[in-house]
Amino acid sequence: MYQKVQIVKAVSVFRDAGERSEEIALDEVVGQVAAPYGVDVRMDHIRGGPPVGNAEGETALIEAAARRELGARAIQLTPQSMGGEDFAWFLQHVPGAMMRLGTREPGGRTYDLHQSDYAPQEEAIRCGVQVMASAALRAVRLRVRELTDAAQVPERSEG
16 A cells, blocks of 8 residues: 655646646645545645736737738737746746747648757748837837827916
């Protein structure tokens, strides 16, 4: 009979890494499943990287740039993936958005991430640069407009 069993499992979450509701729920469910068997459960939750949390404003900025540069048919909204991403650490400090760039020939092979034989369609790289440059220019224009509006002092009316 086993005296001790150790199970290691990675669990991904959609929300901010500071929230603990998933951990509490998992502890409760596992405890309820184990209790009828007389098993004591102790779970240690070790936090990895945070999930990518795109900011609404930045996401809208990139989407608008993609529509303008490539047309509405080029945009496919995708669900959040559960993979880890280093970019998420930046988003803990500044608002931002991550976009995916389709890089295969239409109807061509789909590659898993980080494969040594990955072969992007070169034209897709130009499209990605075009969209990101357009988004950056839009962001600068918006910021200049904000600063200009804030710097304008209302005229005093004499009376």
